[in-house]
Amino acid sequence: MIEPEIVVGIALGLLIGLPLAFYLRRRLRRGQTFSNAEIRGFAAELGARLLEQATVPGEWVQAGDDFWEQPYARAFVWRMAVFNQMVREGLISQLPAPSPVRGGAPSFQVGAQAWIAFHQARVAGAGHDGSDDGSDGLPPVPLCGCGALLDTGDPRFNLALPDPVAELSAEQQEQVVSFRSDQVVLTRTIGGFVRALLPIPLTDGRTVTLGVWISLEEDACKELTGLVRAENDATRPSFEGRLANGVEPYGDAVLAAPVTISSPATPEGFRTSRILDSTVQQVVDLLHQPRDPAEILVGERAWALRYDPADPPAQHAHH
Known part of the structure; x- marks a missing residue:
């Protein structure tokens, strides 16, 4: 049986505590809802x-x-x-x-x-x-x-994947791709690819830089990816491969075009390879013949058409 004192204590606690709780709640809210x-x-x-x-x-x-x-x-x-x-x-x-x-x-x-x-x-x-x-x-x-x-004055765009990989479904990519980074894509069935920069001069004085993908033979791919991973010493200044992306305005006409790319190993340290030359005239034209910006800056790249030579933007610190 509960002692009377305990009952009285509980009753007093409720009488004092509940009003106090309501008071504090109202005070904290300042009467607002x-x-x-x-x-x-x-x-x-x-x-x-x-x-x-x-x-x-x-x-x-x-x-x-x-x-x-x-x-x-x-x-x-x-x-x-x-x-x-x-x-x-x-x-x-x-x-x-x-x-x-x-x-x-x-x-x-x-x-x-x-x-x-x-x-x-x-x-x-x-x-x-x-x-x-x-x-x-x-x-x-x-x-x-x-x-x-x-920076519209120095537009740069990296293509996400080599075209042969991008055309696969997400499920197929998961099965085929064994390694992927921003510089290297290795697959189990269609070879290896490395990133290379394709600089395209424009008629307004700018250069658009596309980060495309290059397909390499197995031995060359192993050597170059070893350089990217800092596992190998540089032994040659360039590599031969094939362009693994279509590029405007030629589209798929330049896909698989033979190209020469620079080694990523330089005296200053690692640098993304650059396309130096090609035996396909369209690629040579892209490298050396200034193009109308509207030919290259299409689709999601079209924001770079906002460039105004009379009012160039402040140079961006990094890309």
């Missing part, structure tokens, strides 16, 4: 402000002077609800740091992916210089992973 939709709206609004102010992904940004005037800001419960919603959506990478100044606004570290997506959307809506309305049909200049616009 917001729906989930309102919390998401507050998070989106604050997140957009921070992403607008940040100049690089992951930057710490202090909220504006009007932060404490926001309807949720004074109540701890609602403030934390907004902050946690921002973390869940990737708008910020962690909960904010309080201001070192009493009454100052907190600082937030903007999410890297959110920053990139936000500024890509802005570029898509405004064009590379903020003045284009998209009426010319050209895609916007994309952002590099560092957050800067890619």
Whole structure:
């Protein structure tokens, strides 16, 4: 049987505790109530402000002077609800740091992916210089992973795979490809491929650099991939192979064209091989005959047609 003192203690605890809990809850919320939709709206609004102010992904940004005037800001419960919603959506990478100044606004570290997506959307809506309305049909200049616009003055494009591999289904690729990196693709049935740069001069003075794939004979492939992996010493300055991608404006007409490529081993260290020469005239023309930009910069590459010789962009630091 429960002692009377215990019963009295429980009763007093309930009488005091419940009102106190309701009081504290109301105080923490400052008498306010917001729906989930309102919390998401507050998070989106604050997140957009921070992403607008940040100049690089992951930057710490202090909220504006009007932060404490926001309807949720004074109540701890609602403030934390907004902050946690921002973390869940990737708008910020962690909960904010309080201001070192009493009454100052907190600082937030903007999410890297959110920053990139936000500024890509802005570029898509405004064009590379903020003045284009998209009426010319050209895609916007994309952002590099560092957050800067890619350089229309030095356009570079890597083809993802050799054409014979790209034509396989995902399931077939899994069965056929034994090794894949940005520089080497090895297969069990159709040989090995290495990356090589194909520089194509344009009539406007630029050079488009395509990272294409070259098919090599087995012995040459072993030797060159050994150089790429730093397993072999350089023994010859060049290799013979065949172009493993179609290239505009010739398309498949240059597929399997014999080419000579440089060795990736140089006195300065490893460098991606370059196509030096070919016995096929179309490839020779690509290497030496300036082309109209519209012939080469097609499809997803068309953003580089936004280049303005009278107003060249700032050179990009890396590719």
